[in-house]
Amino acid sequence: MTDIAYREHDVNNNRQESMSFLEGVERMVDRATLVAGLDPDTAKVIKACDAVIQIKFPVRIRHSVKVFTGWWAVHSTHRLPAKGGLRFARHVNQDETEALAALMSYKCAITDIPFGGAKGGLRIDCARYSVDEMREITRRFAQELARRGFINPATNVPAPDMGTSYREMSWIADTYKTLFPEDVNQDACVTGKAVERGGIPGRTEATGKGVQYALQEFFRHPEELSKSGLDDGLAGQRVVIQGLGNVGYHAAKFLSEEDKVKIIAIIERDGVVLNEDGLNVHDVRQHLAETGGVKGFPGGEYSEHGADALEMDCDILIPAALESQIHAGNAMHIKARLIVEAANGPVTYEADEILRDRGVVILPDIYANAGGVTVSYFEWTRNLSHMRFGRLQRRFDELRGMTYLGALENMTEKQAPPGLRTEIVRGASELDLVRSGLDDTMRSTFQEIRDTIKRNPAINDYRTAAYVIAIRKLAQSYYDLGLVAPPTE
Ligand code: GLU
Numbered sequence: 426m427t428d429i430a431y432r433e434h435d436v437n438n439n440r441q442e443s444m445s446f447l448e449g450v451e452r453m454v455d456r457a458t459l460v461a462g463l464d465p466d467t468a469k470v471i472k473a474c475d476a477v478i479q480i481k482f483p484v485r486i487r488h489s490v491k492v493f494t495g496w497w498a499v500h501s502t503h504r505l506p507a508k509g510g511l512r513f514a515r516h517v518n519q520d521e522t523e524a525l526a527a528l529m530s531y532k533c534a535i536t537d538i539p540f541g542g543a544k545g546g547l548r549i550d551c552a553r554y555s556v557d558e559m560r561e562i563t564r565r566f567a568q569e570l571a572r573r574g575f576i577n578p579a580t581n582v583p584a585p586d587m588g589t590s591y592r593e594m595s596w597i598a599d600t601y602k603t604l605f606p607e608d609v610n611q612d613a614c615v616t617g618k619a620v621e622r623g624g625i626p627g628r629t630e631a632t633g634k635g636v637q638y639a640l641q642e643f644f645r646h647p648e649e650l651s652k653s654g655l656d657d658g659l660a661g662q663r664v665v666i667q668g669l670g671n672v673g674y675h676a677a678k679f680l681s682e683e684d685k686v687k688i689i690a691i692i693e694r695d696g697v698v699l700n701e702d703g704l705n706v707h708d709v710r711q712h713l714a715e716t717g718g719v720k721g722f723p724g725g726e727y728s729e730h731g732a733d734a735l736e737m738d739c740d741i742l743i744p745a746a747l748e749s750q751i752h753a754g755n756a757m758h759i760k761a762r763l764i765v766e767a768a769n770g771p772v773t774y775e776a777d778e779i780l781r782d783r784g785v786v787i788l789p790d791i792y793a794n795a796g797g798v799t800v801s802y803f804e805w806t807r808n809l810s811h812m813r814f815g816r817l818q819r820r821f822d823e824l825r826g827m828t829y830l831g832a833l834e835n836m837t838e839k840q841a842p843p844g845l846r847t848e849i850v851r852g853a854s855e856l857d858l859v860r861s862g863l864d865d866t867m868r869s870t871f872q873e874i875r876d877t878i879k880r881n882p883a884i885n886d887y888r889t890a891a892y893v894i895a896i897r898k899l900a901q902s903y904y905d906l907g908l909v910a911p912p913t914e
């Protein structure tokens with residue numbers, strides 16, 4: 426599935442914002458540096474983007490030559506490979522690519538994923554090209570990056586992002602294999618591939634699933650919940666979601682089907698569809714796929730004023746589309762008590778300051794949407810090991826389960842009910858293991874964020890805490906490499 430770009434034209438409109446996306450991310454680092462008393466010189470080193478390459482390449486399309494522009498930005502290489510998504514969209518530019526690469530570094534650091542941060546982008550309006558043309562363009566771009574070392578299992582590993590999916594990743598992997606057939610780890614040159622082509626079960630929905638796990642973890646802690654003023658329990662919470670692409674769709678689907686939240690509004694490019702009783706996410710997605718928009722969806726009321734719906738009365742707002750959607754111009758009017766950043770950078774620096782002053786709780790992007798890269802990490806290690814997870818122990822676990830159950834039944838002289846028997850005896854599938862690793866990552870990262878706040882009274886929001894953790898970890902590895910002065914607590 427491909428992420429749907431939402432109101433792309435808004436991204437480059439400055440509106441009331443006084444800084445670019447990249448400057449906003451850098452200001453977030455500065456704020457965390459100041460609050461936690463970290464060394465500003467170290468912060469300078471951390472903020473700098475290590476390398477960025479711009480590539481212009483021609484492709485012959487329908488009897489004429491078109492020159493495309495793309496970027497690959499490597500923000501940090503303290504750990505390798507540098508990891509990040511490859512975005513295909515009309516608005517892609519260098520500032521955005523560098524900002525997103527920096528977010529990848531911080532995201533990997535706080536979740537303890539041993540990768541550096543990178544991001545790629547291709548400026549393209551995908552809707553204008555056929556599948557065959559897209560394949561040709563993707564392969565050419567991949568070729569240009571790979572032959573310069575910007576796609577490689579050991580150094581730079583792209584993944585799906587907005588406008589790309591397992592389809593593009595499989596094309597890229599195939600291009601890499603053609604160029605480097607002798608590389609025994611060639612499958613690991615990209616993640617997010619189709620499962621049949623070296624991917625891992627659970628990667629497609631990983632970011633949405635991670636959003637769900639993050640919210641579940643937040644709701645497990647009454648003292649955290651009380652900061653937001655929300656009632657106990659996810660069931661019945663009124664949720665507005667912006668963007669029904671891969672991330673938004675899976676987050677909304679899991680939350681509504683498994684946690685029983687009410688999705689009262691879905692904002693898309695052509696407007697918003699509303700239903701106070703809760704929308705059927707699957708049906709809205711179907712309608713979107715068939716018609717290209719939410720207009721005319723029979724299960725809800727439609728309005729063309731999508732952006733206004735960000736300000737509507739609700740409990741939880743999940744921006745899952747593009748960056749800079751909540752900005753200095755609308756932050757004052759947001760009514761949600763909790764914002765979960767499923768997209769990268771949906772709240773600008775200035776909006777973040779306004780929302781913090783107003784007491785709106787934010788689960789920040791570098792935590793809330795880290796599920797994608799977490800499962801990418803699992804896929805990459807699986808590719809390097811050349812073996813699926815669980816292959817060695819699954820049947821052994823089943824056997825052990827049967828032995829335990831048999832012993833228990835003998836001792837009690839009672840038979841376990843069939844449902845329970847299946848659950849006890851069953852060995853974990855690869856998807857079970859992926860989900861368990863993802864859930865564990867989301868829980869332990871949130872614990873670390875909470876601990877950081879508890880230990881430092883000057884920090885009172887999750888974003889600053891997350892940045893402090895990331896900066897400390899990056900500073901430590903730069904120190905180990907002799908690049909900066911030793912970190913102080
Ligand atoms: N594009 C995703 C992100 O922004 C995933 C990156 C990856 O898996 O490397 O986090």
